[in-house]
Amino acid sequence: MTRKTINKYILELADLVSDKELSQALKESLVSGQGSIDKIERCFSLLPECRWSKEKLAQFLNSWQATHLKMLAIYGLSCRLQRLAMNVSPELGSHRQLMLASAYNAETSYEDLGLDYGGQTHAQLFNDLAGTLMGDYPWSLEKYCIPEAQEFSRWIYQNMVVSDIKTGLLTNMLSEIYNHAEYNIALTAFSEYIDNYHSLTVSGREKALQYPYVHVADETEVDHFLVVVRALNTYCAATESSINYVEARQLFEEYLCRVGKVMGSLTAAMEKEKDAAATTREYTGAC
Numbered sequence: 001m002t003r004k005t006i007n008k009y010i011l012e013l014a015d016l017v018s019d020k021e022l023s024q025a026l027k028e029s030l031v032s033g034q035g036s037i038d039k040i041e042r043c044f045s046l047l048p049e050c051r052w053s054k055e056k057l058a059q060f061l062n063s064w065q066a067t068h069l070k071m072l073a074i075y076g077l078s079c080r081l082q083r084l085a086m087n088v089s090p091e092l093g094s095h096r097q098l099m100l101a102s103a104y105n106a107e108t109s110y111e112d113l114g115l116d117y118g119g120q121t122h123a124q125l126f127n128d129l130a131g132t133l134m135g136d137y138p139w140s141l142e143k144y145c146i147p148e149a150q151e152f153s154r155w156i157y158q159n160m161v162v163s164d165i166k167t168g169l170l171t172n173m174l175s176e177i178y179n180h181a182e183y184n185i186a187l188t189a190f191s192e193y194i195d196n197y198h199s200l201t202v203s204g205r206e207k208a209l210q211y212p213y214v215h216v217a218d219e220t221e222v223d224h225f226l227v228v229v230r231a232l233n234t235y236c237a238a239t240e241s242s243i244n245y246v247e248a249r250q251l252f253e254e255y256l257c258r259v260g261k262v263m264g265s266l267t268a269a270m271e272k273e274k275d276a277a278a279t280t281r282e283y284t285g286a287c
């Protein structure tokens with residue numbers, strides 16, 4: 001069975017956007033971002049190929065998680081929209097629109113915060129996954145976060161909290177459409193890794209895979225993407241401005257390029273370990 005690619009997931013979701021120019025901008029980014037997408041897919045397909053050392057796995061988990069830490073940035077962006085609204089008379093339509101844009105943007109963090117899930121956060125679910133793979137190994141130490149992932153995390157915060165608000169909303173929107181695709185392939189990769197190297201009970205396996213699974217189930221990231229598109233349109237209406245489609249395309253290209261650098265660097269480190277293990281096997285005759 002051929003697996004669905006990142007491109008396919010993104011194209012399907014881009015087709016749901018009624019703004020055809022925005023939809024087109026998203027699709028065009030994939031063409032120039034293909035090299036980065038290849039790197040990302042290679043990294044996830046490499047994951048189940050070997051039983052990695054704890055150190056390598058810690059690097060993977062910590063760095064990958066850093067590319068998904070944007071809750072503070074979402075909160076910051078919603079605060080900025082609310083602050084703008086508070087500077088406008090409540091009588092005006094733009095006050096309501098800015099408040100709405102803030103609320104739509106905030107909606108992308110409901111599941112992460114565990115609203116409706118008894119307060120169980122996605123951070124906890126990630127810890128469950130890491131705990132299964134790592135035991136007590138201190139994977140969350142900053143030293144396991146590669147520089148490219150740290151840089152990515154800073155870039156997201158800068159875009160959403162410091163740059164202009166439209167760039168912030170575009171960044172949040174792009175991360176949601178990308179995440180929809182990535183969590184789907186990550187779920188497959190982690191499922192295979194666990195099946196290959198861990199003997200778990202059915203409920204243990206389910207618990208370990210809950211983190212990628214919840215992002216895929218019930219189309220969580222699809223809804224997040226569509227609600228940020230709504231936030232962006234509402235913000236544009238409030239400020240009587242329009243979306244810059246060239247900026248949207250370039251930003252998505254940059255997003256893919258930056259994730260590609262993170263995953264490419266992780267792949268290089270993993271390939272190195274895999275090659276070293278193969279050489280040792282040759283010398284010792286072990287398998």
Ligand SMILES: [Fe+2]
Pocket residue numbers: 111112122215
């Ligand atoms: Fe999440």
Ligand SMILES: [Fe+2]
Pocket residue numbers: 108176179220221224
């Ligand atoms: Fe999301």
